[in-house]
Amino acid sequence: xxxxxxxxxxxxxxxxxxxxxxxxxxxxxxxxIEKLSLAFGxxxxxxxIQMLIFQLLNIQWDxxxxxxxxxxxxxxxxxxxxxxxTLPYKxxxxxxxxxISLLIFISILLxxxxxxxxxxxxxxxxxxxxxTWLLKAKVFYVSDTIxxxxxxxxxxxxxxxxxxxxxxxxxxxxxxxxKAVLLLYPTFYAAxxxxxxxxxxxxxxxxxxxxxxxxxxxxxxxxxxxxxxxxGLADLPLSFYxxxxxxLGLTQLRKQDRASLILIxxxxxxxxxxxxxxxxxxIIYSIxxxxxxxxxxxxxxxxxLIGAAILxxxxxxxxxxxxxxxxxxxxxxxxxxxxxxxxxxxxxINVQNWSGLWIVFMITTILCLISxxxxxxxxxYIVIYAQLCVYVIIxxxxxxxxxxxxxxxxxxxxxxxxxxxxxxxxxLKDLKIINKFDNKSTEQYIQLSKKPH
Amino acid sequence: MNxxxxxxxxxxxxxILIWIxxxxxxxxYNLSKIYTEEMxxxxxxxxxxxxxxxxxxxxxxxxxxxxxxxxxxxxxxxxDGMVYYLARYYLYPKKIYWNSQVRxxxxxxxxxxxxxxxxxxxxxxxxxxxxxxxxVLYK
Numbered sequence: 001x002x003x004x005x006x007x008x009x010x011x012x013x014x015x016x017x018x019x020x021x022x023x024x025x026x027x028x029x030x031x032x033i034e035k036l037s038l039a040f041g042x043x044x045x046x047x048x049i050q051m052l053i054f055q056l057l058n059i060q061w062d063x064x065x066x067x068x069x070x071x072x073x074x075x076x077x078x079x080x081x082x083x084x085x086t087l088p089y090k091x092x093x094x095x096x097x098x099x100i101s102l103l104i105f106i107s108i109l110l111x112x113x114x115x116x117x118x119x120x121x122x123x124x125x126x127x128x129x130x131x132t133w134l135l136k137a138k139v140f141y142v143s144d145t146i147x148x149x150x151x152x153x154x155x156x157x158x159x160x161x162x163x164x165x166x167x168x169x170x171x172x173x174x175x176x177x178x179k180a181v182l183l184l185y186p187t188f189y190a191a192x193x194x195x196x197x198x199x200x201x202x203x204x205x206x207x208x209x210x211x212x213x214x215x216x217x218x219x220x221x222x223x224x225x226x227x228x229x230x231x232g233l234a235d236l237p238l239s240f241y242x243x244x245x246x247x248l249g250l251t252q253l254r255k256q257d258r259a260s261l262i263l264i265x266x267x268x269x270x271x272x273x274x275x276x277x278x279x280x281x282x283i284i285y286s287i288x289x290x291x292x293x294x295x296x297x298x299x300x301x302x303x304x305l306i307g308a309a310i311l312x313x314x315x316x317x318x319x320x321x322x323x324x325x326x327x328x329x330x331x332x333x334x335x336x337x338x339x340x341x342x343x344x345x346x347x348x349i350n351v352q353n354w355s356g357l358w359i360v361f362m363i364t365t366i367l368c369l370i371s372x373x374x375x376x377x378x379x380x381y382i383v384i385y386a387q388l389c390v391y392v393i394i395x396x397x398x399x400x401x402x403x404x405x406x407x408x409x410x411x412x413x414x415x416x417x418x419x420x421x422x423x424x425x426x427x428l429k430d431l432k433i434i435n436k437f438d439n440k441s442t443e444q445y446i447q448l449s450k451k452p453h
Numbered sequence: 454m455n456x457x458x459x460x461x462x463x464x465x466x467x468x469i470l471i472w473i474x475x476x477x478x479x480x481x482y483n484l485s486k487i488y489t490e491e492m493x494x495x496x497x498x499x500x501x502x503x504x505x506x507x508x509x510x511x512x513x514x515x516x517x518x519x520x521x522x523x524x525x526x527x528x529x530x531x532x533d534g535m536v537y538y539l540a541r542y543y544l545y546p547k548k549i550y551w552n553s554q555v556r557x558x559x560x561x562x563x564x565x566x567x568x569x570x571x572x573x574x575x576x577x578x579x580x581x582x583x584x585x586x587x588x589v590l591y592k
Binding site: 107110111114117118121122123125127130131134135138139142143153179211214215218219220223228351355356357359360363364366367370371428431433 | 454462
């Protein structure tokens with residue numbers, strides 16, 4: 001029963017996300033995979049933020065009260081659009097007709113099924129899961145509130161959105177079941193796969209896009225965080241939000257669309273409320289888009305909104321007396337650099353965790369540097385390397401034992417792994433390597449996807 | 454420069470061609486774990502799974518839980534950080550504090566009011582599966 005209710009809460013997240021996307025009139029021509037994956041991420045984020053706002057406004061965390069605004073919005077949308085309710089369409093050429101594509105597709109489904117099975121096989125077992133993320137969810141659920149005493153007791157300066165979204169799941173389930181709520185993690189894993197496939201499909205043929213998605217999802221570190229022993233952390237969700245933000249940004253750079261920009265702004269706000277590492281990422285992303293976009297005015301507005309949201313979040317942290325944030329430290333200990341780079345290099349070549357992902361990425365970086373490249377490729381590499389620099393700086397300023405601290409590089413690289421794989425594809429496309437394996441060009445696909453069948 | 458570029462292109466294609474079957478085999482290996490590893494887990498209850506995952510730490514936490522009330526504060530004297538974090542998670546809303554500057558492992562003081570004013574009442578010793586767990590209960 002708990003598992004069923006956990007599934008219901010996932011459906012609720014997705015439905016809420018869909019209503020938000022519909023209200024914003026964004027992604028009108030997107031495929032069903034993209035809409036559902038994105039809607040799930042939006043749903044988790046807005047429910048978490050809604051619970052925090054309700055707490056600040058002293059509104060009770062009752063499931064019915066929490067769902068009321070969303071039911072109202074959905075009802076309004078149904079009344080308004082009752083005559084033109086259409087399912088997201090799919091193009092004829094996206095049907096799985098050849099055997100190789102079908103085989104890869106089945107492998108992807110098996111991976112998702114395996115990760116789900118693994119997540120639900122065991123109760124929570126990841127260290128940071130019980131020390132931070134699910135502890136917060138449990139504390140909020142049991143106390144039915146957030147206050148400075150609780151925040152101090154959890155000893156964590158991390159944002160609250162993910163913990164509150166899990167608290168919402170506990171509310172829907174009606175009890176504390178830390179096994180059932182782990183269903184959230186394979187869902188993030190599947191949603192990441194969905195978003196990744198859709199974005200690869202915009203660049204290349206179905207077969208190559210499926211193959212790239214398979215390579216991403218069969219990466220052992222992602223499988224572990226999706227369900228096998230490491231479910232319960234925030235790194236896989238953050239990876240989903242990073243990738244989705246960048247992919248939305250890439251689309252936005254190509255075709256400027258105000259509705260999508262609002263969605264991107266919302267997504268950026270959700271991203272930095274998942275984990276602290278989201279704040280520098282969102283800042284880097286905003287600066288990079290501002291640099292590459294042609295419509296600066298809209299992007300400046302979006303950046304200002306994101307900046308205001310970051311400041312609001314910092315104020316909330318003061319209200320609840322969050323512990324000290326290492327980002328605010330200015331004591332840079334350069335003697336740590338050799339340890340940091342050696343640990344980073346060791347992790348990049350760790351085939352056990354990443355297969356060939358980072359090794360190929362490093363070579364494609366060199367290829368990108370010495371070849372003609374598109375502005376999208378430059379954008380994506382800037383974002384990846386700037387965020388990697390941030391991680392190095394965090395290790396330099398953090399007052400912890402560096403030898404122990406750098407062991408978390410395997411988790412930090414998860415945040416960037418899907419973006420790195422997409423960057424690889426972009427480089428291979430710039431070099432016309434993947435075009436040789438394509439059945440048809442990207443332009444043809446884009447044209448086809450504009451015309452519903 | 455062109456020579457370097459063509460060499461790197463070949464290296465990338467070669468690595469990707471290794472990467473695909475490597476991940477294919479990894480996927481098969483992962484799926485095989487359902488039979489080789491997970492069969493032992495499927496039959497276990499959630500409590501048994503927790504004991505299997507956290508071993509004697511979980512048994513120790515269960516002992517604390519049985520010996521204390523919801524309003525109690527518990528001081529764990531142990532070098533093992535994991536037992537503290539697990540206790541903090543599993544025993545909430547009971548308040549858990551950690552003293553890591555000790556040599557012993559798994560020794561808890563259960564404080565109902567204030568440790569400095571309390572009088573030792575009794576020592577709880579529980580033997581589970583051949584291991585001895587100790588806690589001191591204060592009034």
